[in-house]
Amino acid sequence: MKKLCTIELESGTLDYLLDIGKRSNAYLNIRDGVVTVRLPLSGKPSDAERLIRSHEKWIRDKLGSHSERSRLPKSFEDGEVLSLLGRKYTLRIAESAEYREPETEGDTLTVYVAKTMTRADAERLFSRYVYGICEKCVMKAFETYTQRLGLRPKKITFKKMTSRWGSCSSNGSISINVGVVCFEQECIDYVVIHELCHLKYMDHSENFWRLVSTCCPDYKRLRERMKH
Structure with missing residues (x-):
């Protein structure tokens, strides 16, 4: 079992x-x-x-x-380096008259903090921004590969995990580590394909990897990419 x-x-x-x-x-x-x-x-x-x-x-x-x-910001400090969709950014925290969506320009990601906001509020809004990017990219992958594989999870959730990029439960629910947002879309696609294939094979047998390769023939390179 x-x-x-x-x-x-x-x-x-x-x-x-x-x-x-x-x-x-x-x-x-x-x-x-x-x-x-x-x-x-x-x-x-x-x-x-x-x-x-x-x-x-x-x-x-x-x-x-x-x-x-997973290079998500750990302390929400000005000058911290983080990764989003495979690209490294330097975090800049700027004061603003009112809240504005974070902006990227070159290698800088600027978070605008309203004068009336607490630090906790600013961190929460930035986390929501990152989660939004993650959800958009992950759901794009699910829309593509649920149809291609003919496998559909009962539920999709997002978590902060320390030991894996995703998980698939025996009841058919899939959880995705929000940290995948640090990587390129092709890596996010691989994680989604990997977990969808666990709906059919709850192991890492030859049959499992064969099914993964039908949608992601380059899975070995992507798996190695996410180790570094």
Whole structure:
């Protein structure tokens, strides 16, 4: 039995794949940013949680490089560097008489903060701006590839994830890491295709990758691109 699960840790939320089957020991591994806990038939979800908690630091160390790939702003400071759709920008925070949509010019992304706004308000509006770009690009990919693959999720959600770019639950729901907005559209397309294919194959078998390649023959290059 394979099932996508979520656990709340001191360091944040972690998605992981729980695999219960014929084996003598329990163990966990990380591959392509995916944490998998494998238990014997006698194992319970609580056993998986204990195993994860006892290895939390090791897991976070292993996944650390993944989270660094997502160059969304961490502190909302003037001069911070971030990435949007594969391009790096320097964040500039400018005071304005009233709120204006952020603007890009060359390698600069300017966020206009109204005099009456608090810092928290400005951060919230900027996050909404980034989420809007992400949603537009992701939904564009879903519109294209749900038709091409003949696979449609029951629900699509957006999250901030630390361990993966997307996830597909056994009930047919797909979650996309908002951090994909840092990458080019072709990378976003790959993530969407990857998760749609999990609606048919909840593993990374040859059949799964064969299905991915029907829509994304260059998936190996894109997967490597998102590792750096």
